[in-house]
Amino acid sequence: MPALPLGEAGLYVAAAFAVVAVLVLVYVAIIGSKIARIERDLGALTDSLEGHAGAGVPTRPTV
Amino acid sequence: MFGRGLVTLALITAAAVGLALGMVFLYAPLDADQGFVQKIFYLHVPLALVALAGFVAAGVMGALHLRSGDSAWDLRSYVAIHLSTILGVGVLVTGAIWARASWGHWWVWSEPTLVAFLIVFLLYAVYPMLRFSIEDPGRQGRYASVFAVAAGAFVPLNFAIVRSAESLTHPQVFSTTGSGMPAEMLATFLASMVAMALLYATLWKLELTAKHASEQLRRLRRRAERRAGESVAPRPGGGASAGSSRTGAPALSGTAYAAPRGGR
Amino acid sequence: MTRAALAILRKDLLVERRTRESVPAMALFSVTVLVLFHFALDRDSLDGALASGVLWVTLLLAAVLGVGRLFASEREEGGMDGILLAPIDRTAVWVAKALALLAYLVVVEVVAVPVFALLLLGPDLVPALPALVVTLVLADVGLAAVGALVAALAAESRARELVATLLFLPLVVPAAVAATAATEPLFAGAQTAAGSGRWLVFLAVYAVLFVLLSVVVLDYLQED
Numbered sequence: 001m002p003a004l005p006l007g008e009a010g011l012y013v014a015a016a017f018a019v020v021a022v023l024v025l026v027y028v029a030i031i032g033s034k035i036a037r038i039e040r041d042l043g044a045l046t047d048s049l050e051g052h053a054g055a056g057v058p059t060r061p062t063v
Numbered sequence: 064m065f066g067r068g069l070v071t072l073a074l075i076t077a078a079a080v081g082l083a084l085g086m087v088f089l090y091a092p093l094d095a096d097q098g099f100v101q102k103i104f105y106l107h108v109p110l111a112l113v114a115l116a117g118f119v120a121a122g123v124m125g126a127l128h129l130r131s132g133d134s135a136w137d138l139r140s141y142v143a144i145h146l147s148t149i150l151g152v153g154v155l156v157t158g159a160i161w162a163r164a165s166w167g168h169w170w171v172w173s174e175p176t177l178v179a180f181l182i183v184f185l186l187y188a189v190y191p192m193l194r195f196s197i198e199d200p201g202r203q204g205r206y207a208s209v210f211a212v213a214a215g216a217f218v219p220l221n222f223a224i225v226r227s228a229e230s231l232t233h234p235q236v237f238s239t240t241g242s243g244m245p246a247e248m249l250a251t252f253l254a255s256m257v258a259m260a261l262l263y264a265t266l267w268k269l270e271l272t273a274k275h276a277s278e279q280l281r282r283l284r285r286r287a288e289r290r291a292g293e294s295v296a297p298r299p300g301g302g303a304s305a306g307s308s309r310t311g312a313p314a315l316s317g318t319a320y321a322a323p324r325g326g327r
Numbered sequence: 328m329t330r331a332a333l334a335i336l337r338k339d340l341l342v343e344r345r346t347r348e349s350v351p352a353m354a355l356f357s358v359t360v361l362v363l364f365h366f367a368l369d370r371d372s373l374d375g376a377l378a379s380g381v382l383w384v385t386l387l388l389a390a391v392l393g394v395g396r397l398f399a400s401e402r403e404e405g406g407m408d409g410i411l412l413a414p415i416d417r418t419a420v421w422v423a424k425a426l427a428l429l430a431y432l433v434v435v436e437v438v439a440v441p442v443f444a445l446l447l448l449g450p451d452l453v454p455a456l457p458a459l460v461v462t463l464v465l466a467d468v469g470l471a472a473v474g475a476l477v478a479a480l481a482a483e484s485r486a487r488e489l490v491a492t493l494l495f496l497p498l499v500v501p502a503a504v505a506a507t508a509a510t511e512p513l514f515a516g517a518q519t520a521a522g523s524g525r526w527l528v529f530l531a532v533y534a535v536l537f538v539l540l541s542v543v544v545l546d547y548l549q550e551d
Contacts, residue, residue, distance in 0.1 A: 004164060012100055012160055015104045016156075019153055019156050022108060023149060034273045053251070129544070138453065185497045208547070213498075213540055215475065224500075224529060
């Protein structure tokens, strides 16, 4: 098959790179959601431990 | 523990990827036969090679887990297989795009590496199913590592036979990338390989760190709950929580990845 | 270890002889699949690569059936915990299961291959028989090794048969490739085993590799 014209070829190349970029970003997003869950659970754990010891409500800096 | 050096690695990766992309689109010459479409080669082949190396490395890590009993190796092996499988999807899709752009079909059986990769992918796709259908965490890790070792040994065997078989019926189409590549293309390819390998290492380290942190948090939480329970009704003897092996194997649950991947 | 392996093997073969569940099912399944192929391909007679492919796909699917049944007697009669907790080498269990599966495959092929020759094969089977038997035996050893390994891997999984099947098929693709390539000239009417040598060597290497792999790796599944 003869080489595709630049315009059409460009679409395919762009599609291929886009697929990989999206995959990597989705992967990072999944890990991001895991980190968010860690932060949440860590906060809950801190609350329960500090609540147990009778300390006041801790102030958590929000980013 | 796992997160040490992650930032440096990520920065180096970013630089390498930038360099590689620059070389691919600005430096490497246009292929005489395939034209601009050939640029996909700089993406697809490193992706495939790195994913495969990841599978084989996971086998080595599985073997280390079995021999040492250290569950950190199991975690490393799991993440490597997980990452390689996801990148494997990318390999198959970019391969299909390349095939479509080069030969007009979305799939070609005459590309032995792509075909061999499909078989490997089908094998590793069963890994989560195997892993998460075993409840006991220690056992889960051991069986997963045995699989990692067997599958890792299978990868080169599979490639050998598929390439051997295809070369009889179809000419090696991959030869466009084999011998006789001009120096600029070779340099660009090497740069792409390095960038892809670094990207893999960064993502692997990233997931390892996150998973490890999540495991430690879970252990901490269990300990806190037990302590809270004990302050209410004191219980004789502590002891490890049920289900964790001697080495404190983390119970990898499937829930973290169940949602995006469609569940088990 | 040999005594344990032989004991388990004897038990499996005895159970099979009495219940007649696995082997007749596998044989019947093979014949049915061959009939299916006739209709699916809409062909009365096959030769060369097509014949080779049909035969091996049929045998592989029958093997899958066998792999699923490999721990059946333990599951149904509750001997699974006994086998897994007893102080027997996991390797001994594997040896027994692999030999049992090998035996089942051989018996099934004794039925399936003549039926295949009768129903679908174009060229004459008899001149090709010696080379075919060698190929079958070599392939069977590899298939049995992989089947027993996969069954062991899936043994503690909730989705046992599913996992075993899904693991088995990709792993045997190389053996299928080599086996079909080896038998293709046999069914092409030329009946010379020319060029089959390398594929037979490959089948042997495949078998040795998976035997070694299983023996080395299965002991780590031991619970101590």
